[in-house]
Structures are given as C-alpha cells and as structure tokens.
Amino acid sequence: MNVSDIQQLLAAAGWYSGAIDGDAGAKTLQTVAQAETAQAGAYVEPPSGWPQARRLIGAGQAVLFQLGFEPGAVDGYAGHNTVEALTAWQSERAGTTSTLSRSAIVGAKSDPAQLAYPRQKDMPAFYGEAGGAQCTAGKVQLAYPMKIAWNKAQTVTRFSCHEKLSEPLTGIFRDALAHYGQADIERLELDVFGGCYNLRKMRGGAALSVHAYGAAVDLNPEKNQLRWGADRAQFAAEDYAAFWRIVMAHGGTPAGYAWGADWMHFQFARL
Incomplete structure (x- = not known):
C-alpha cells in the first residue's frame, strides 16, 4: 500500500x-x-x-x-x-472482479487423514458457528518461535485456533521441526506466521473464510501470495514437499495442492 x-x-x-x-x-x-x-x-x-x-x-x-x-x-x-x-x-x-477460482485440481495430492475433517460446505455442522468462542478456544504451542509476517520484529510462541485443532496444529509444527531442524526452518522461512483465526469473508469470494472458524493457517504470505501459482510461490518448491506431507498427515489440506494457488494457506476443511 x-x-x-x-x-x-x-x-x-x-x-x-x-x-x-x-x-x-x-x-x-x-x-x-x-x-x-x-x-x-x-x-x-x-x-x-x-x-x-x-x-x-x-x-x-x-x-x-x-x-x-x-x-x-x-x-x-x-x-x-x-x-x-x-x-x-x-x-x-474499476468495474472488474477480484474473485479467485478455487476449483479442485483433479488428482490432487491427499492423505486419508484429511477425511476426518469436513468439506467446506459442512463446516458449520462440524465446527459450530463461525466467530463463536470455540473458534479461538484451542491453543497451539509452537515447537519454535515464529515471526509475525507483517511485523517481523515481533515473535509468537503460541496462537489460538478452533478447540478441535490444537492437537493437530501443534503436531504439524513439532513434526516440521523434527524433520527439518531449526536452521532449515529458518532458511525456508517456515517460521513466518501469517495468521489463523480471522472472522471475515473468503478473499476473492463471498462465503465466510475457513479462517472465520479458526481452522486455517497462513505462513509467509509475502512470498506465497494469494493469486500466485506454483511458478511463483516459494512453498511450491520441492524443499517444502515434506512439510506439506506433514500437514496432510495431520488432516490439513494445503491450498496449493487443492486448488493450485494461495500456497501460504492450509486448512482443516476439504473442497
């Protein structure tokens, strides 16, 4: 801006x-x-x-x-x-649209653990009302400190999420540290936190965001922008494949695999 x-x-x-x-x-x-x-x-x-x-x-x-x-x-x-x-x-x-297509990729990478979580249309039945107290009742204890994406002088060691997701989210960052080690976590910028709970509409869409349920996480948005595909996004590189396997093994759905853009984002809801 x-x-x-x-x-x-x-x-x-x-x-x-x-x-x-x-x-x-x-x-x-x-x-x-x-x-x-x-x-x-x-x-x-x-x-x-x-x-x-x-x-x-x-x-x-x-x-x-x-x-x-x-x-x-x-x-x-x-x-x-x-x-x-x-x-x-x-x-x-300008009289144009900012709508972003989120059509599912045929044959997208997946893991059976993702089946434990709802499709986006079924989120209210699974998670309750968006914005409710349960959407921030979960606490993720991070295995390593993370810098805030919009103010990197500030770090966090925990963040709030839906009460059903504190365990899988804590496990994702614990397993990422075990796989990569602290030096590679920092080199790959897997330690730049872009947010979890946010009561708002989906970017480039009209429906409520998965963030409104505390069921999505963004990482390093500056280098993995919403509208970037695999040709530009940092997290589409092979170095990050292990991280996305970890996310999926805990039930998360990476946006980059699911609809080919928004590589900063993963969520606990299927398309």
Whole structure:
C-alpha cells in the first residue's frame, strides 16, 4: 500500500481533495489525522505515537474498514489481509472482479487423514458457528518461535485456533521441526506466521473464510501470495514437499495442492 493508494482511499471517504501525487505532504497528513479521529474505534490502539509511515497505512486501513473491505486489524501494518482488501476495493472501483477460482485440481495430492475433517460446505455442522468462542478456544504451542509476517520484529510462541485443532496444529509444527531442524526452518522461512483465526469473508469470494472458524493457517504470505501459482510461490518448491506431507498427515489440506494457488494457506476443511 503506497501513498497514492492511501490518498485515493481518503478521497473515496470524502476526506481528501488534493492531488493523487504520492506525496505525503501537509494536506495528506491533515487528512490522516481526520481519519484517525473519525474512525478511532476501528484502531487497535491510539495511533498518535506511531511513526508517519504506520499512520498513513492505518488511515488507509481505516477507510477500507469503513467501506466494508475487511483489511484485518487497523494496526498500521500492511499485511496480506490489507493488501487483499485494497485489491478488492480497487477491482470494484474499476468495474472488474477480484474473485479467485478455487476449483479442485483433479488428482490432487491427499492423505486419508484429511477425511476426518469436513468439506467446506459442512463446516458449520462440524465446527459450530463461525466467530463463536470455540473458534479461538484451542491453543497451539509452537515447537519454535515464529515471526509475525507483517511485523517481523515481533515473535509468537503460541496462537489460538478452533478447540478441535490444537492437537493437530501443534503436531504439524513439532513434526516440521523434527524433520527439518531449526536452521532449515529458518532458511525456508517456515517460521513466518501469517495468521489463523480471522472472522471475515473468503478473499476473492463471498462465503465466510475457513479462517472465520479458526481452522486455517497462513505462513509467509509475502512470498506465497494469494493469486500466485506454483511458478511463483516459494512453498511450491520441492524443499517444502515434506512439510506439506506433514500437514496432510495431520488432516490439513494445503491450498496449493487443492486448488493450485494461495500456497501460504492450509486448512482443516476439504473442497
């Protein structure tokens, strides 16, 4: 998300009337302050102490939130949720679509353990209501610390998931460490956490995301972007095949194997 994007968003909200010139000058910054006041309740914390670059991104997120494009947390960090929300807004504005095909690949790699989990259409019956307390009641104890994708100075050693998934998710990262060792985990960037629970719609779609049930995980989204195929995605390389076997052996479905894109993502729901 660059300054021009943020200026366009602020203009769409009716707060900015200057040139879309990519220059974070006085007029743009005055409008950022206006957005912070108007959308104060959307911010994760008061942004007054944030550096300028973070305040700009936060203002863009606040407008996306206001317009209903689900940028994730309004925290001033342009992670993949923010980037996809911006893509959806820009696509709608241009009269095009941001819809992403998730058609199942014929003969996709799989494991019998995946049969323990529902198809996407049956998730409410299996997991309960999206956004319910059970969707974050599970706690994954990580076998190694993970960097937060949108703020790599921050690390986590645990994260929340659906109460039915704490055991398989804990097992995936335990077995990944046993297979690769810490040095290769870091070299392959299997230690960059992109999120689990998020009550939102599916990116590029209208239905609720599997993340809304706490039943999906994203890893290293920057190098495995939603719309990238195996020709571009980091996690499509042979070095990661063992990791995806581990995921499937614990019942997870890798998006890259299931529909050929979104290689950051695996979920406990079949297509």
